[in-house]
Amino acid sequence: MEWGWGEALKNNQMKDIKDINQKYIDLYTKNKDILHSNSSEFVNQIREKAFGAFQTLGIPTKSNEEYKYTDLSNTFSKDYTNYLNKKCENLNIESIFKCDVINLDADVFYLSKGWYQNTEKIKTYNNGVIIGSLKAVSEKYPDIFNKHYSKYADCTKDGLVALNTSLAQDGLFIYVPKNVKAEKPIQLINLLLDNNDEFSNVRNLFIIEDNAKVDIIFCNDSLTENTFLTNSVTEIFVGENAHLNYHKVQNDHNKSSNISSTFIHQSANSNVESVTISLIGGLIRNNLTVVLDGKGANNNTYGISLADKKQHMDNYSFIHHKEAHCDSAQLFKNILDDSATGAFNGKVLVDRNAQKTNALQSNKNILLANNAKMNTKPQLIIYADDVKCSHGATVGQLDESAMFYMRARGIGKKEAKMLLMYAFAFEIIGKIKVEELRNNIEDLVIRRLNGELGLCKNCSQRVIN
Amino acid sequence: MLKIKNLKASINNKEILKGINLEVKPGEVHAIMGPNGSGKSTLAAVLAGNEVFEVTEGEITYLGEDLLNLSVEKRASKGIFLGFQYPIEIPGVSMVNFMKSAVNEQRKTRGEEPLTASAFLKLMREKKEIVELEAKLTNRSVNEGFSGGEKKKNEIFQMAMLEPKLAILDETDSGLDIDALRIVANGINKLKTKDNATIVITHYQRLLDYIVPDFVHILYNGRIVKTAGKELALELEEKGYDWIKSQID
Ligand SMILES: Nc1ncnc2c1ncn2[C@@H]1O[C@H](COP(=O)(O)OP(=O)(O)O)[C@@H](O)[C@H]1O
Ligand SMILES: [Mg+2]
Numbered sequence: 285m286e287w288g289w290g291e292a293l294k295n296n297q298m299k300d301i302k303d304i305n306q307k308y309i310d311l312y313t314k315n316k317d318i319l320h321s322n323s324s325e326f327v328n329q330i331r332e333k334a335f336g337a338f339q340t341l342g343i344p345t346k347s348n349e350e351y352k353y354t355d356l357s358n359t360f361s362k363d364y365t366n367y368l369n370k371k372c373e374n375l376n377i378e379s380i381f382k383c384d385v386i387n388l389d390a391d392v393f394y395l396s397k398g399w400y401q402n403t404e405k406i407k408t409y410n411n412g413v414i415i416g417s418l419k420a421v422s423e424k425y426p427d428i429f430n431k432h433y434s435k436y437a438d439c440t441k442d443g444l445v446a447l448n449t450s451l452a453q454d455g456l457f458i459y460v461p462k463n464v465k466a467e468k469p470i471q472l473i474n475l476l477l478d479n480n481d482e483f484s485n486v487r488n489l490f491i492i493e494d495n496a497k498v499d500i501i502f503c504n505d506s507l508t509e510n511t512f513l514t515n516s517v518t519e520i521f522v523g524e525n526a527h528l529n530y531h532k533v534q535n536d537h538n539k540s541s542n543i544s545s546t547f548i549h550q551s552a553n554s555n556v557e558s559v560t561i562s563l564i565g566g567l568i569r570n571n572l573t574v575v576l577d578g579k580g581a582n583n584n585t586y587g588i589s590l591a592d593k594k595q596h597m598d599n600y601s602f603i604h605h606k607e608a609h610c611d612s613a614q615l616f617k618n619i620l621d622d623s624a625t626g627a628f629n630g631k632v633l634v635d636r637n638a639q640k641t642n643a644l645q646s647n648k649n650i651l652l653a654n655n656a657k658m659n660t661k662p663q664l665i666i667y668a669d670d671v672k673c674s675h676g677a678t679v680g681q682l683d684e685s686a687m688f689y690m691r692a693r694g695i696g697k698k699e700a701k702m703l704l705m706y707a708f709a710f711e712i713i714g715k716i717k718v719e720e721l722r723n724n725i726e727d728l729v730i731r732r733l734n735g736e737l738g739l740c741k742n743c744s745q746r747v748i749n
Numbered sequence: 750m751l752k753i754k755n756l757k758a759s760i761n762n763k764e765i766l767k768g769i770n771l772e773v774k775p776g777e778v779h780a781i782m783g784p785n786g787s788g789k790s791t792l793a794a795v796l797a798g799n800e801v802f803e804v805t806e807g808e809i810t811y812l813g814e815d816l817l818n819l820s821v822e823k824r825a826s827k828g829i830f831l832g833f834q835y836p837i838e839i840p841g842v843s844m845v846n847f848m849k850s851a852v853n854e855q856r857k858t859r860g861e862e863p864l865t866a867s868a869f870l871k872l873m874r875e876k877k878e879i880v881e882l883e884a885k886l887t888n889r890s891v892n893e894g895f896s897g898g899e900k901k902k903n904e905i906f907q908m909a910m911l912e913p914k915l916a917i918l919d920e921t922d923s924g925l926d927i928d929a930l931r932i933v934a935n936g937i938n939k940l941k942t943k944d945n946a947t948i949v950i951t952h953y954q955r956l957l958d959y960i961v962p963d964f965v966h967i968l969y970n971g972r973i974v975k976t977a978g979k980e981l982a983l984e985l986e987e988k989g990y991d992w993i994k995s996q997i998d
Binding site: 683684685686688689690691692693694695696697699700703704706707708710711 | 797798799801820821822825826830831833836837839840841842846847850851852854855858890891907911
């Protein structure tokens with residue numbers, strides 16, 4: 285009977301996901317002592333709470349409305365090595381791997397398997413800026429740390445955040461105090477360079493106090509061909525009238541899964557511009573939560589994903605307008621080739637008292653092949669009456685008339701296609717404020733669209749074995 | 750240079766060109782006139798190689814080669830230029846990059862070295878003067894935010910950059926005020942040599958006050974129904990298209 289088949293299948297999947305969840309529950313229970321011995325009492329209390337939540341929530345499945353386009357069961361069912369104790373690296377990452385975004389003068393910090401790698405555990409600056417290992421900072425500066433840690437990434441709502449909060453022990457911490465303008469961009473590079481398949485949880489916390497200003501670049505690079513699953517959570521607090529330009533670059537490979545949840549909490553009159561560039565990855569899921577929690581806050585979010593082969597890239601965003609006179613604008617784009625799939629699931633929520641809200645949400649997609657597929661679901665939920673909100677989505681092929689026009693001028697098909705794709709992508713790339721980074725990304729995107737691997741020119745010659 | 754024999758073309762199984770015959774020799778200027786919807790733009794598009802139209806019968810020889818076998822871009826690099834009736838806007842692609850790609854892709858196809866950056870910029874400057882194209886326009890995206898007149902000037906500018914052997918100008922005069930018309934027509938005349946040929950498609954005789962055609966053809970309902978010297982344009986202006994229609998239908 286058909287009914288019987290369906291039910292059996294469903295039970296099977298249920299069983300699978302139960303097994304998968306159990307695997308991560310066991311991982312925690314078996315390593316609880318190690319996890320606890322590595323962290324402060326405060327962090328461990330939250331850890332316990334998160335683990336409790338994970339036992340109920342589990343890994344999100346497609347029956348979860350927010351994950352309906354992304355199947356995580358496959359990547360979570362694989363077996364990975366977990367580095368719950370910091371592995372003694374006999375390689376000094378700082379000296380081996382140097383990301384030379386051409387001419388970019390940045391303060392660079394490295395993570396591997398979620399563990400902070402720079403020799404200097406905590407770097408303090410004359411102007412009061414503190415940057416360093418999340419773990420080290422939680423012990424040395426508990427006052428600042430405890431005020432913000434786990435305040436923005438609610439570990440009781442999303443199983444992945446719960447899992448991260450249960451297992452994560454390290455990552456990058458950035459503190460920019462009141463009225464300070466950070467001199468250089470801060471670059472965080474999370475490297476996957478092991479010869480083991482590995483699962484890692486990265487945890488970052490960035491605190492930008494009132495009237496402070498900083499540019500942050502978060503790069504994810506896979507350097508070895510192993511299977512990787514990264515589950516990262518980044519919490520960002522932005523004080524009153526503070527400015528943040530945030531960039532995330534995902535440059536992994538077909539065997540990597542990169543799940544990246546970002547929580548941005550904005551105070552009154554703060555300004556955040558974020559640009560996410562998803563160049564390569566087997567599975568990429570970006571979760572973005574922005575809370576506009578003070579009058580006059582402004583958030584601009586841009587993203588572009590370039591997917592081909594069987595890659596899957598999903599951007600989920602939730603913009604919560606809690607106060608009046610806030611503006612938010614989102615523009616997410618996808619270029620999908622071969623049998624790649626993309627998804628955009630964006631939600632804007634405007635609270636009753638968030639009058640004079642301006643909210644824009646737009647998703648534009650190009651499908652280059654018949655088997656490529658895009659799912660898009662822009663949503664507005666509005667409880668205030670005096671607002672300007674708009675949303676929309678387009679899915680299309682390259683403009684045929686533009687193709688003909690270019691070819692009629694002698695431009696070959698391939699080059700014409702490149703020009704159009706590049707123009708499409710540039711609407712996003714052009715938003716990158718850090719010039720050297722923008723130039724480098726332009727170069728990477730062109731190489732990517734040309735079918736070359738995404739590794740930066742400098743890194744591709746220096747792949748570590 | 751160009752020989753069209755019994756050309757038939759259709760779109761979505763609807764026949765638009767119903768047996769066109771035309772011969773163009775180097776140095777000649779041909780005008781094609783005719784009422785709206787008679788197939789003028791279709792003929793231009795088929796010559797340029799637009800794959801939207803299906804050629805069902807007939808042949809086209811260009812410089813001794815079977816034109817129908819060549820891709821759009823190949824035709825362009827062999828000297829065919831189509832000035833569009835409705836130039837396309839391409840947001841995000843700058844005029845400079847567009848022209849640089851066009852010039853260098855054509856050169857590549859012909860086995861020539863690409864122009865150096867400075868040679869290219871020099872060429873741009875020279876050619877812009879021919880149609881008095883405002884400098885700022887080449888910093889914009891292709892045709893984006895251009896007025897109707899600017900778009901038409903831009904077509905002639907591109908023609909000047911690419912120096913075609915056979916230019917097919919589809920209603921380059923429509924929508925131009927008298928000053929712009931003069932500039933565009935002068936531009937076309939400046940580019941004229943004894944070796945290249947021009948087909949001007951137009952609705953009105955006024956362009957032909959500036960560009961003197963050797964032949965005037967009247968295209969009506971997919972066929973060339975009348976061919977004569979430049980006096981035909983004047984007669985048409987005087988008697989209107991109904992005169993042709995009444996003679997044919
Ligand atoms: N893309 C198209 N799809 C369907 N019909 C078309 C298309 N292009 C042109 N036609 C039809 O072909 C006929 C000739 O059009 P066209 O060549 O543009 O005429 P002209 O340039 O002489 O005004 C018209 O009936 C027009 O509707
Ligand atoms: Mg026409």
